[in-house]
Amino acid sequence: xxxxxxxxxxxxxxxxxxxxxxxxxxxxxxxxxxxxxxxxxxxxxxxxxxxxxxxxxxxxxxxxxxxxxxxxxxxxxxxxxxxxxxxxxxxxxxxxxxxxxxxxxxxxxxxxxxxxxxxxxxxxxxxxxxxxxxxxxxxxxxxxxxxxxxxxxxxxxxxxxxxxxxxxxxxxxxxxxxxxxxxxxxxxxxxxxxxxxxxxxxxxxxxxxxxxxxxxxxxxxxxxxxxxxxxxxxxxxxxxxxxxxxxxxxxxxxxxxxxxxxxxxxxxxxxxxxxxxxxxxxxxxxxxxxxxxx
Amino acid sequence: xxxxxxxxxxxxxxxxxxxxxxxxxxxxxxxxxxxxxxxxxxxxxxxxxxxxxxxxxxxxxxxxxxxxxxxxxxxxxxxxxxxxxxxxxxxxxxxxxxxxxxxxxxxxxxxxxxxxxxxxxxxxxxxxxxxxxxxxxxxxxxxxxxxxxxxxxxxxxxxxxxxxxxxxxxxxxxxxxxxxxxxxxxxxxxxxxxxxxxxxxxxxxxxxxxxxxxxxxxxxxxxxxxxxxxxxxxxxxxxxxxxxxxxxxxxxxxxxxxxxxxxxxxxxxxxxxxxxxxxxxxxxxxxxxxxxxxxxxxxxxxxxxxxxxxxxxxxxxxxxxxxxxxxxxxxxxxxxxxxxxxxxxxxxxxxxxxxxxxxxxxxxxxxxxxxxxxxxxxxxxxxxxxxxxxxxxxxxxxxxxxxxxxxxxxxxxxxxxxxxxxxxxxxxxxxxxxxxxxxxxxxxxxxxxxxxxxxxxxxxxxxxxxxxxxxxxxxxxxxxxxxxxxxxxxxx
Numbered sequence: 100x101x102x103x104x105x106x107x108x109x110x111x112x113x114x115x116x117x118x119x120x121x122x123x124x125x126x127x128x129x130x131x132x133x134x135x136x137x138x139x140x141x142x143x144x145x146x147x148x149x150x151x152x153x154x155x156x157x158x159x160x161x162x163x164x165x166x167x168x169x170x171x172x173x174x175x176x177x178x179x180x181x182x183x184x185x186x187x188x189x190x191x192x193x194x195x196x197x198x199x200x201x202x203x204x205x206x207x208x209x210x211x212x213x214x215x216x217x218x219x220x221x222x223x224x225x226x227x228x229x230x231x232x233x234x235x236x237x238x239x240x241x242x243x244x245x246x247x248x249x250x251x252x253x254x255x256x257x258x259x260x261x262x263x264x265x266x267x268x269x270x271x272x273x274x275x276x277x278x279x280x281x282x283x284x285x286x287x288x289x290x291x292x293x294x295x296x297x298x299x300x301x302x303x304x305x306x307x308x309x310x311x312x313x314x315x316x317x318x319x320x321x322x323x324x325x326x327x328x329x330x331x332x333x334x335x336x337x338x339x340x341x342x343x344x345x346x347x348x349x350x351x352x353x354x355x356x357x358x359x360x361x362x363x364x365x366x367x368x369x370x371x372x373x374x375x376x377x378x379x380x381x382x383x384x385x386x387x388x389x390x391x392x393x
Numbered sequence: 394x395x396x397x398x399x400x401x402x403x404x405x406x407x408x409x410x411x412x413x414x415x416x417x418x419x420x421x422x423x424x425x426x427x428x429x430x431x432x433x434x435x436x437x438x439x440x441x442x443x444x445x446x447x448x449x450x451x452x453x454x455x456x457x458x459x460x461x462x463x464x465x466x467x468x469x470x471x472x473x474x475x476x477x478x479x480x481x482x483x484x485x486x487x488x489x490x491x492x493x494x495x496x497x498x499x500x501x502x503x504x505x506x507x508x509x510x511x512x513x514x515x516x517x518x519x520x521x522x523x524x525x526x527x528x529x530x531x532x533x534x535x536x537x538x539x540x541x542x543x544x545x546x547x548x549x550x551x552x553x554x555x556x557x558x559x560x561x562x563x564x565x566x567x568x569x570x571x572x573x574x575x576x577x578x579x580x581x582x583x584x585x586x587x588x589x590x591x592x593x594x595x596x597x598x599x600x601x602x603x604x605x606x607x608x609x610x611x612x613x614x615x616x617x618x619x620x621x622x623x624x625x626x627x628x629x630x631x632x633x634x635x636x637x638x639x640x641x642x643x644x645x646x647x648x649x650x651x652x653x654x655x656x657x658x659x660x661x662x663x664x665x666x667x668x669x670x671x672x673x674x675x676x677x678x679x680x681x682x683x684x685x686x687x688x689x690x691x692x693x694x695x696x697x698x699x700x701x702x703x704x705x706x707x708x709x710x711x712x713x714x715x716x717x718x719x720x721x722x723x724x725x726x727x728x729x730x731x732x733x734x735x736x737x738x739x740x741x742x743x744x745x746x747x748x749x750x751x752x753x754x755x756x757x758x759x760x761x762x763x764x765x766x767x768x769x770x771x772x773x774x775x776x777x778x779x780x781x782x783x784x785x786x787x788x789x790x791x792x793x794x795x796x797x798x799x800x801x802x803x804x805x806x807x808x809x810x811x812x813x814x815x816x817x818x819x820x821x822x823x824x825x826x827x828x829x830x831x832x833x834x835x836x837x838x839x840x841x842x843x844x845x846x847x848x849x850x851x852x853x854x855x856x857x858x859x860x861x862x863x864x865x866x867x868x869x870x871x872x873x874x875x876x877x878x879x880x881x882x883x884x885x
Contacts, residue, residue, distance in 0.1 A: 102677060109669050214498040216690060218726040226701050235673060235702055312666040313697050314690060314723065316499060322664065358670035363635050363662040 108237030114350020120327030121342035123301035130293025137200035139320035142305030159222040174298025208317040221310030335383025474527035483558025492557035501539035511781025514768035541571035548572035594831040605832035613645020630680025635660040642686035693723040715743035717845035746836040751846035757818040796883035816871040
């Protein structure tokens, strides 16, 4: 029972991080219909910026802000410079471009920051809470911090998309570019903004993961990319809520696999879950009707 | 071996070459200066006669390309630079190319990526002093990221494109395993695999492959016996890498600890950094003494996770994962909590089969310190660099024993014949012979002090895989030669 509770709670926290990462994928998919495979190395890049700042004596929180801002800029620049030319073309082109970016950014990070493993200490204690006589909860201050950070991000995104004009314009651009353009929406800017926002969320996920894995190298996000992608597809790629639920489900499932089976099965377990869900609901758990696409 | 044998080749022989080693050529019979000759194996020659009808004339060059070969062949060590000849790929008149694969990036890189710099330093030192038989040793190593798929690729490149004469110190169990068939199939000496797996000691299947460090099973036995004799009340939890590394270690430990004393076994897969489930299971089992067969970063991760869980057992970390310098630096930033700053591994039990960098009075460490400083590379002397230099030292011994113009097979033969008597920095003797390709035969148990130095708890213990007893090593500790370069006689 204690182990089950431990695995469940730590699974929820892991799942929230997958969810944040999936959210970044979903944002880009919604705005540009591109699966951004470069998300992982973009997040690694901004995390390394944060680490470099922290190593030079800056506080975690300041480094976090700088990392998120550099994520914003990085996302916007990549959309405007690299992705724009292939947008609207064959989908495969865009996918190949993001794959190329993935490798290029990882290489750049390795060149700039080196390939050594770097320690990343979370901002608050990650010591698990003890209840009563040696009963360990799978929850720590750092876990609570992760929980809060992801939930706040979620709420902000919901508010943005539901209740602001910019959000509405972004949704319109994603829904039907030509229609939106006819209605006076500056579609290009909205797409850039979509990528920028997604990169911010991805950066946050990167930093949260770094606090969890303790040591990071330029390719530390590699496994997370797979998990985040699975979480996003589980939720239907189109639905932010779906991404969060998908992330949570995956976090729980993977932690049970880790605890009760074997951690060498993690990658396979993620893909088995993906296949099963797609067999039952081909569009993902939270898919809407395909006719929605304009 | 007569010429006509060498000009006949069966289609089957190419496949068979993989398993059976070519017959070593002794000087009288061999063809001096033979570069392309493809001597057949005993087995494949048998096949040739069985399948006589199927054999076809080969276009492979027979030996005898050099009319005035100058004698010497593989064996002899006499002569001067004038007598040097190119033999197999990678061995030219004035250079010999040695290659390897290491994790220079990724989770296994910390520490291990320093090994090739140590090798480089020692080869530079030997080269500066004239090289081996007037040949400069060239050293080329590639990054495989500790990923077996990459290892296959980089070894392909080293063997087929760069044409290394021999491989030395390819690192990792699963990784190097992926390169075994290629190396043995191509007949490339595969020396001193940097892993204590028992896979390397299999002359029948892999005649070109040799281990070097004490194997994990022997290490497990020594650890198991130490716990059984000195800590009989410890409730032991095993923390193992999920491959042959962990399995061999566990097999050894279990020879001396009964199942009651081992209360829990947990494994991790290299690359998965979340150890919460494993360490909490060890904690829940009541284990108060954790024995780890893991890489250095997992020693650090296990400590961090244990701290998160409020779990404080005693630790015994096998040699591979216990470097106090490295793990200390990894844990430095996490030191505000229970993991104390200066000596995160204080009190940890471990094993040694080489002198360590803290033994400043050890003549080998002094030699390596001097070699390292002369090499002018960045960074300080570390235990990983001592490891690299020690392997390079053994490689130089093997090259010397192989004579002035050795083929790849001559090098293998030299190690089999003379390697068992090589003296070097290792605490216990090598086990090399025609039947055994296992390296160092033992180690000592020690405990890490607050300043990172080790305190010996046992004398050097020697043993072997399987049922072999554990005994005290009764030989003398060796000292380095005056000029720091071995002086092995050529065999034959």
